[in-house]
Structure formats: structure tokens, C-alpha cells
Amino acid sequence: MFSKRIMKTLLLLFVVASSVAFCAAKPDLERERAALLKAEADFEKARAEKGLEGWLSFFADDTADVAPGYPITSGKEAMRRRLEKQWNPNLKLTWTPAKADVAASGDLGYTFGTWELTGQSQDGSPIRETGKYSTVWKKQRDGSWKVVLDLGNSDPEKK
Amino acid sequence: MFSKRIMKTLLLLFVVASSVAFCAAKPDLERERAALLKAEADFEKARAEKGLEGWLSFFADDTADVAPGYPITSGKEAMRRRLEKQWNPNLKLTWTPAKADVAASGDLGYTFGTWELTGQSQDGSPIRETGKYSTVWKKQRDGSWKVVLDLGNSDPEKK
Numbered sequence: 001m002f003s004k005r006i007m008k009t010l011l012l013l014f015v016v017a018s019s020v021a022f023c024a025a026k027p028d029l030e031r032e033r034a035a036l037l038k039a040e041a042d043f044e045k046a047r048a049e050k051g052l053e054g055w056l057s058f059f060a061d062d063t064a065d066v067a068p069g070y071p072i073t074s075g076k077e078a079m080r081r082r083l084e085k086q087w088n089p090n091l092k093l094t095w096t097p098a099k100a101d102v103a104a105s106g107d108l109g110y111t112f113g114t115w116e117l118t119g120q121s122q123d124g125s126p127i128r129e130t131g132k133y134s135t136v137w138k139k140q141r142d143g144s145w146k147v148v149l150d151l152g153n154s155d156p157e158k159k
Numbered sequence: 160m161f162s163k164r165i166m167k168t169l170l171l172l173f174v175v176a177s178s179v180a181f182c183a184a185k186p187d188l189e190r191e192r193a194a195l196l197k198a199e200a201d202f203e204k205a206r207a208e209k210g211l212e213g214w215l216s217f218f219a220d221d222t223a224d225v226a227p228g229y230p231i232t233s234g235k236e237a238m239r240r241r242l243e244k245q246w247n248p249n250l251k252l253t254w255t256p257a258k259a260d261v262a263a264s265g266d267l268g269y270t271f272g273t274w275e276l277t278g279q280s281q282d283g284s285p286i287r288e289t290g291k292y293s294t295v296w297k298k299q300r301d302g303s304w305k306v307v308l309d310l311g312n313s314d315p316e317k318k
Contacts, residue, residue: 108262109267
């Protein structure tokens with residue numbers, strides 16, 4: 001049906017086309033940055049609506065936990081054990097990302113911004129604290145972005 | 160010299176070989192993790208030996224600055240202006256990374272660990288503070304890793 005010459009030319013074209021297609025399959029970084037900003041908003045909403053479980057649902061199973069005053073631990077279960085003792089449902093945490101960026105491979109990204117904590121302390125006194133945060137996100141096998149590191153500083157109290 | 164058939168076969172082989180070589184040129188992630196840990200040690204040494212200039216030399220030109228009590232700014236020059244007013248040469252900052260990891264593309268990575276600040280405050284009183292930090296690193300065009308985001312929390316004072 002085809003001559004050998006045509007077969008060879010087709011084979012060459014196929015190899016070139018598939019190589020180009022394979023190499024060019026780069027992540028859409030603008031889309032990934034937007035996905036991180038959406039994850040930030042969903043994360044905030046999950047915490048507001050579901051408390052501790054909502055908060056934990058945005059962390060990767062292998063997240064680090066770097067809370068002030070505690071040793072660094074690895075894994076979401078260690079984070080859960082710490083937070084179950086400390087969680088105060090009378091506090092509202094909100095945050096505003098200033099930027100999101102991702103690696104060229106689209107598997108690692110980070111966000112940072114400002115946070116505000118308001119509500120009542122365990123003893124009933126009013127709380128209003130602010131600061132900045134840095135969050136490192138890792139894309140999971142299911143395509144979702146989850147937090148592997150989340151750390152915040154605190155602005156000094158206004159005097 | 161060569162028949163057309165041999166030329167075509169060679170061309171096909173060349174296309175396949177170069178496609179495989181190009182696609183397989185993946186970063187050596189173990190090496191990049193080790194490079195980040197080395198950058199951490201060099202960063203600490205530069206600060207100890209050269210003060211503010213040593214500190215700044217490890218930040219990317221487009222670094223964010225997320226210091227407590229200040230607005231978020233973008234760029235090393237804004238960071239420099241803030242630090243020139245605040246720098247206390249009588250403080251020693253040391254840190255110990257707990258982990259370094261990088262994206263599959265080898266262009267973005269992060270480290271975290273613990274820090275310790277010792278020395279004397281501006282009014283001469285002794286200081287010893289500890290906390291944790293999170294640093295995001297971006298590989299620069301010259302192949303070096305530089306900091307684009309560096310944020311630390313503070314352990315509560317021991318009472």
C-alpha cells in the first residue's frame with residue numbers, strides 16, 4: 001500500500017511530533033498560581049466552617065509542624081495531636097495572600113501574605129493579633145495542592 | 160559518500176537520540192537538596208563574618224520582605240533600607256536546617272529549621288531568643304540558590 005520511502009518519512013514525522021509533544025507538555029504556571037490562590041481561599045473557608053478538621057484537611061500527610069514553643073514534628077497526625085489540645089473555637093483566623101508562585105515543574109509552590117486573628121482567648125479576654133505567613137504547597141497525586149509547611153510571624157503589639 | 164538510505168537512517172537515529180537526551184535532562188534532586196543545605200551553611204557564615212552585607216548577599220534581587228511590624232515589600236533594596244535602620248551588630252544569629260526539599264524542575268526549593276539569636280540589645284541588655292524559620296529558595300540564572308522568602312516565628316519566652 002505504501003512505499004518504503006513513504007513509511008520511513010511517516011515514521012520520522014511521528015518520532016519528531018511525539019518528541020515535541022512530550023517535551024512541550026509543561027505545566028500551565030499561570031493556572032497553577034491561580035489554583036494556589038483558590039486553595040488559599042478554600043483553606044480559609046474550611047477553617048471558618050469546620051474548625052480544626054477544616055484546617056487539617058488542607059495539610060499533606062507528610063506536612064511538617066513548626067509551631068512556636070514546640071519541637072518540629074513531621075506528619076499530619078503529630079500536628080493533629082498538638083492542635084487537639086490547643087484548639088480554641090472562639091478564634092477567627094483570616095488571611096490575605098500577597099503572592100503565589102510555583103516551580104517550572106508545577107509540583108511545588110508557595111504563598112505568603114498577612115493574617116489576622118480575632119476573638120476571645122481561653123480565659124475570655126479579647127484577642128486581636130496580626131502577622132505575616134509563608135506557606136509551602138506540594139501538589140498531591142490526585143492533583144490537589146496541599147500544605148507541607150506553614151509558618152507565621154507576629155507583629156509586635158501596638159502600644 | 161553515503162547512500163540516501165543510510166543518510167535517512169542516521170537522521171532518524173539523531174532525532175531519536177537528541178529527543179531522549181533532551182527529555183531525560185532532569186535535575187539531580189539529591190544534589191540540589193545538598194546544595195540548599197550548603198547554601199544554608201554559607202548564608203550563616205556570610206552573616207557571621209560580613210554582617211548586613213553578608214546577610215543580604217543571599218537574597219534574590221526580587222525577594223519579598225515579610226518582617227514583623229512592617230508592611231510586606233518586594234525587592235532586596237527595600238529590605239536593605241529597612242535593615243540599615245535596624246541592624247544590630249551585637250547580635251549573633253545561628254540556625255540549623257531540619258530539612259531541604261526541591262521541586263522536580265530543580266528551580267524552586269525550601270528549607271526549614273530552628274534559629275537562635277544571642278547577644279546584646281541596643282540598650283545593652285542580654286538577649287537569647289529562639290524560634291523556627293521557613294526559607295524559600297529560587298535558583299538564579301548563574302546556577303546559585305538565592306532566598307526569595309524568609310520568615311521566622313519566635314518561641315514564647317520561658318517563664
